[in-house]
Amino acid sequence: MTIQPDDARQASLGYTAILRRYLGPQWRRVTLLALLLVAGIGLQLAIPQILRAFIDAATSRAAIGQISQLGVVFLGIAVAGQLIAIGEVYVAESLGQATVNELRADLLRHCLGLDLGFHYRRTPGELIERVDGDVANLANFFSRFAVQIVGNAILLIGILALLFGVSRTIGAAISAVTLVAVVVLIRLRDAGVPRMTAARQASAELFGFLEERLVGTEDLRASGAVAHTLRRLAERSEKVFRAERFAAFVSAATGFSANLFLALITVVGLALSGLAFYRREISIGSVYLVFSYTQILSRPLEQMSRQIQDLQRAMASLNRILQLFSTRSQLNPGGRLRFPGGPLSVELENVTFGYSPDELVLRGLCLSLRPGEVLGLLGRTGSGKTTIARLIARFYDPLDGEIRVGGIDLGNASTKEIRKRIGIVTQEIHLFHATVRDNLTLFDPIISDEQIVAVLKDLGLWTWCQSLPGGLNARLSPDGGGLSAGEAQLLAFARVFLRAPGLVILDEASSRLDPATERQIEHALDRLLIGRTAIVIAHRLTTVERAETIAILEGGEIREFGARLDLARDPSSRFARLRRVGLEEVLV
Numbered sequence: 049m050t051i052q053p054d055d056a057r058q059a060s061l062g063y064t065a066i067l068r069r070y071l072g073p074q075w076r077r078v079t080l081l082a083l084l085l086v087a088g089i090g091l092q093l094a095i096p097q098i099l100r101a102f103i104d105a106a107t108s109r110a111a112i113g114q115i116s117q118l119g120v121v122f123l124g125i126a127v128a129g130q131l132i133a134i135g136e137v138y139v140a141e142s143l144g145q146a147t148v149n150e151l152r153a154d155l156l157r158h159c160l161g162l163d164l165g166f167h168y169r170r171t172p173g174e175l176i177e178r179v180d181g182d183v184a185n186l187a188n189f190f191s192r193f194a195v196q197i198v199g200n201a202i203l204l205i206g207i208l209a210l211l212f213g214v215s216r217t218i219g220a221a222i223s224a225v226t227l228v229a230v231v232v233l234i235r236l237r238d239a240g241v242p243r244m245t246a247a248r249q250a251s252a253e254l255f256g257f258l259e260e261r262l263v264g265t266e267d268l269r270a271s272g273a274v275a276h277t278l279r280r281l282a283e284r285s286e287k288v289f290r291a292e293r294f295a296a297f298v299s300a301a302t303g304f305s306a307n308l309f310l311a312l313i314t315v316v317g318l319a320l321s322g323l324a325f326y327r328r329e330i331s332i333g334s335v336y337l338v339f340s341y342t343q344i345l346s347r348p349l350e351q352m353s354r355q356i357q358d359l360q361r362a363m364a365s366l367n368r369i370l371q372l373f374s375t376r377s378q379l380n381p382g383g384r385l386r387f388p389g390g391p392l393s394v395e396l397e398n399v400t401f402g403y404s405p406d407e408l409v410l411r412g413l414c415l416s417l418r419p420g421e422v423l424g425l426l427g428r429t430g431s432g433k434t435t436i437a438r439l440i441a442r443f444y445d446p447l448d449g450e451i452r453v454g455g456i457d458l459g460n461a462s463t464k465e466i467r468k469r470i471g472i473v474t475q476e477i478h479l480f481h482a483t484v485r486d487n488l489t490l491f492d493p494i495i496s497d498e499q500i501v502a503v504l505k506d507l508g509l510w511t512w513c514q515s516l517p518g519g520l521n522a523r524l525s526p527d528g529g530g531l532s533a534g535e536a537q538l539l540a541f542a543r544v545f546l547r548a549p550g551l552v553i554l555d556e557a558s559s560r561l562d563p564a565t566e567r568q569i570e571h572a573l574d575r576l577l578i579g580r581t582a583i584v585i586a587h588r589l590t591t592v593e594r595a596e597t598i599a600i601l602e603g604g605e606i607r608e609f610g611a612r613l614d615l616a617r618d619p620s621s622r623f624a625r626l627r628r629v630g631l632e633e634v635l636v
């Protein structure tokens with residue numbers, strides 16, 4: 049479900065909910081900020097009053113003591129005003145950062161919980177722009193903005209009330225012009241929000257594009273696609289250019305209008321108060337008072353127009369954040385059932401699945417494994433082997449049919465249980481910018497070093513780990529950090545091993561490994577599979593030789609299924625043919 053821009057009620061519900069959720073716990077800071085603001089406004093309004101008294105005292109030749117007293121009061125107010133302003137900045141900034149950190153954490157949690165389909169549809173760069181860029185835009189909104197716009201409204205009303213006090217005509221005339229100004233500025237704001245949203249979207253896309261290309265630098269250079277990339281960059285930049293220019297123009301229009309109205313207000317104020325002075329209705333001090341109030345009026349008017357700009361930006365970001373929050377995971381929430389202990393059985397019954405419903409990858413697929421059985425899953429590239437692994441690990445739900453693990457429908461098992469008891473080693477192993485230890489435990493502090501060392505020794509990785517500078521503390525990085533594909537895969541084995549799952553799905557990388565690493569992997573695999581049910585998606589004959597059962601996937605169905613030895617003995621079987629011609633040649 050996405051927020052419809054025209055569904056204002058729903059959107060404003062979202063806004064208030066967000067304000068309540070993030071500003072609520074900060075009520076102390078909000079209150080303090082409001083108090084500082086009101087005090088600051090009071091002082092601002094007092095200054096012209098003192099100046100009027102000063103001018104009137106000077107022109108009526110009052111005693112020098114009275115005049116210098118006014119000077120001291122003026123100075124005191126000016127100093128207090130500045131102190132309050134400093135306090136305001138401090139409180140506002142703390143408020144903004146505290147709320148925004150909270151929001152960012154919530155967004156990240158939300159994104160990490162979304163189904164993989166969501167992540168495939170978006171580049172990481174786009175998400176970064178959302179989780180960081182949009183959120184940072186809101187910092188201003190949460191801190192100064194929400195309180196300031198209220199403050200400016202109070203200031204505006206205060207000034208108008210004081211002007212009424214001087215003369216009703218002047219008060220009424222300036223109020224009328226101000227009212228028109230506020231209405232026009234708000235209209236301009238409404239025109240600005242969609243432009244700003246478009247500009248932010250364009251820049252998020254640019255971000256995503258850059259991120260994707262930079263990650264793929266090696267491939268791009270190798271395939272000579274640099275020129276093409278630059279051309280695409282130019283296209284995206286052009287889009288950002290247009291969107292930003294238009295958005296900036298609409299925003300600037302609000303600034304221009306504010307200035308125009310200000311000039312008008314000044315002229316009206318001077319003309320009317322000059323006339324009143326000429327008729328001896330008010331003193332020269334009061335003429336000055338009216339003039340300085342019209343000038344102070346410039347502050348809320350001009351600030352409000354700038355804040356309206358900020359508001360436009362914040363609303364655009366908020367809209368997109370609400371949209372992200374309202375994206376529900378396509379996975380059903382999952383149940384609470386737990387799997388039985390030990391190796392787990394697996395049953396796929398009439399499973400149909402496609403990444404989009406009109407392009408099925410699996411059609412009514414059936415498969416069943418006893419606890420502890422090792423299945424070798426073969427099939428051409430693109431036949432859906434990885435897809436089966438993703439379904440069993442419940443990254444996606446099947447469109448039709450049922451998947452049972454340990455006799456329990458996956459949809460009824462708790463997500464935590466699935467992550468704990470089903471271990472999966474994927475074709476692409478992602479390493480984090482972190483130590484070997486953290487890469488193995490995936491930042492789980494409960495796993496002790498002894499456990500890690502035992503697993504590494506078990507897998508024959510301990511000597512390798514010791515050879516790294518710093519051993520377990522050696523730092524790895526996402527680009528492989530000097531690890532070969534084989535070593536990365538061994539690390540992934542160790543990851544799964546540490547969690548002691550009852551079902552292991554191994555999606556073997558199709559890259560060829562050097563004989564030494566290959567031997568190491570073979571050894572590690574032997575250890576990994578003891579006492580576990582396993583689905584081994586194999587690209588190498590040696591790996592398949594380990595399986596008791598073989599399944600060959602073709603056209604979204606299992607085309608051949610049986611005990612490996614039986615199939616190998618039957619010369620007419622596909623498996624026997626694969627073995628004759630060599631698995632690699634046929635499958636890879």
Ligand code: ATP
Pocket residue numbers: 168403404409427428429430431432433434435436475
């Ligand atoms: P390989 O041996 O190359 O690893 P595979 O048997 O694992 O191949 P899958 O990755 O399961 O094949 O892909 C099966 C089909 O689904 C392919 O046609 C592929 O293009 C498509 N596919 C895979 N992942 C996605 C995805 N995230 N979104 C859309 N389509 C996908």
Ligand code: MG
Pocket residue numbers: 433434435475555
């Ligand atoms: Mg695959």
